[in-house]
Amino acid sequence: MTALKIVIAERDKNESIAIEWLIATYSIPVDEVFIAHTVKETVTLLEKEMPDLLYLELDMISNENLPLVRRNVNKYSPKTIAVTAEATFERAKQAIGLGCVDLLVKPLDPVNINQSIRMALSLASKRDSIPSSSAANDEEEYSYRSLFIDRDLNHGDIGLMLLHPENNKKLADLYKFSKYFSFRETPILLPLSDMVVCLFREPTHHLREEAWKVLKDWEATHMDPLAAVIIPPNHVHKTIHDMYLSARRLLDITFFIGYSQVILPNEAYDSWHEIDPFLTSVEQREWVEMLNNFDKQKIKHTMHQEFLQMETPFPNPEKLRIRLTSILAQVRRFMKIYQLDQGEMEEHYMRIFSEILFNRVLYRIVQEMLLFLYELLDRSNTGEVFSKKDVIERGILYIENHYADPDLTLQKVADAVGRSPAYFSHLLMKKQGVSFRQQLANKRVEEAKQLLTGTELSIKEVAEQAGFRHPSYFTKLFKEITTMAPREYREHMRNKT
Structure with missing residues (x-):
């Protein structure tokens, strides 16, 4: 050789x-x-x-x-x-x-x-x-050249699937997952800096069902959302490059509908609805009035009505980001009046500004912005120091009493303590330094440890009693937290005694 x-x-x-x-x-x-x-x-x-x-x-x-x-x-x-x-x-x-x-x-x-x-x-x-x-x-052979250069013709027998994780740090995991996923027809995988493109060379007419299966299998073992954009085999797009550009354009729709979605071509997605991204003088006065009156309910209603109840065609996402920063400018003036434009609140303000610029999903931006506004109003009005403490303690107690329910959600815990999910999650992170998912995972793993060392239950039975629906996910999470697999942990603890 x-x-x-x-x-x-x-x-x-x-x-x-x-x-x-x-x-x-x-x-x-x-x-x-x-x-x-x-x-x-x-x-x-x-x-x-x-x-x-x-x-x-x-x-x-x-x-x-x-x-x-x-x-x-x-x-x-x-x-x-x-x-x-x-x-x-x-x-x-x-x-x-x-x-x-x-x-x-x-x-x-x-x-x-x-x-x-x-x-x-x-x-x-x-x-x-x-x-x-x-x-x-x-x-x-179809390759990166096909995506970036308007050359390789599409004869109507090529299908394209674009997989995009909400968390860019999961891209390597997604590529590995895609390599070993059991597609009906093996695609050409083309990983990019923020997504994985799958090209199907054989006539494929089941891409939608295939994409939903990808999402389901991914979310069974990963906690991060994933979106799939589908361009089925057709003669509308003359080249593979055209198909790729259309898929990237459709990906922008996740800003409005979120991830964990399969998105297909739709006439309603073909163009953006034009809006004025800046607040009018009347709208500026309305925001000043809502802030000065500490009117949380009206602020929430205004934000939900304007940003979370949109119909197609959607406005340009970049113009919406500008509009949100325009609102933030009114908030900035309010902060200066109450001398809150420094320290912790200033850091929180800068985080919200960053969320507006870079967060990929609109409703997450709105949630974070409302949490910031609620805290800002509390700081400038009377505050809720003692009630916050009680809310967190009651929420943790509820988690400890219901962790075995595999359907336990942040919504259920928040309802139990009389707060919104986003607000309770914010308070939990602020007091405990962990998210709701982390708090629940830690509790379930601690209970699993007791079951592993104190019973003869199988790994599957331990997973079920600790609140895990999938034993494979239980094993993965247990190892991440303890550095040992459940069976290994059981043997280790028994050898110690």
Whole structure:
């Protein structure tokens, strides 16, 4: 077998060392590794070593050097993995222009690097043995090029599913989940910096049912919401690029309807309803009056009526964000009057400003904003120090008495203590430093510990009595909190005695 060579072209010396270490640790079948920290060194190594694989940091290449790099990559034809810290369309175009087999976005996941390098080396090892016609077919395989360049035609037999986690930190988990999910037809998976795109090459007419199954299976083992956008096989979109752009546009609808949804093309979603994002002088006076009268109910009614009772076509999300900041400007004036624009309340104000700018779901922004306004009014009026204490203590007692109910929710606890779910959750976090989910999970795990050490119940029975509907989720959560699996914990505790 011919020795396989790789050139790692990376400015950061620590990162290049890390990639070299990863190749050795994962036993990736590379015989020789060469390191370059500049474009000049990269070109020299390409000419001298003619490597099978080039790991190339795009950010090190200036616009004037790009043609030089492209010529040498084309001349020596190494399989190329592009890496960038900038998840932009411009970087994607550069990667496509270089004929890259993959584009990775920093910060990098070792698992993804391993998979990408192995895939590229597999292609490199086969390139000399594959007939030219087959090689041409490989070049036609749907890939990132299909998403970003308006080239690959859609003949009506391609389906697209876009999976988007509300929490971006779950993207690596989502990609791993998608790789092992039992799709009826295996899709091409194209992970991006904020989503996973699935392309189905076979005629597929059950994508909606498939997407709901993905959401159900994901939420059975993960606590973070997920949305799926579906573009079924059709002749409306002329290219795969068109399908991808339509899916990204539909993803904006989650701002209004939330996650845990499957979204399909709908005429009502085709355009935004135009609104004036700024408060009129009359609306400004109304907000001043509501704040000065400490009128929580009217503020809540106004916020719900304006922002949570919308019908299609929806307004542009960015204009709604501007409108919310316009309201926040009136709140700022109120804070200055009562000298609350400092310390803890100032920090809370800045958090709300950040929520308005970056939170992906409108009703979450409204909830957080109302909580802030309630606390602001309490601080500027009479406060509720003692009642807050009683509310939290009663809520915790309710959790301790009802943790075994798998249907126990924040809503039920909040109803029991006479507060809104969002307000009770806020007070719980403020006093206990944990969320409702964390409080409930901790209680259930503590009870499970007692059952594991004091009974002969099976793991499934322990999970049920502790309030878990799914034993697999119980095991996962128990290990996260205790660092041991339930069976391991039982044996450990019995050995201690």
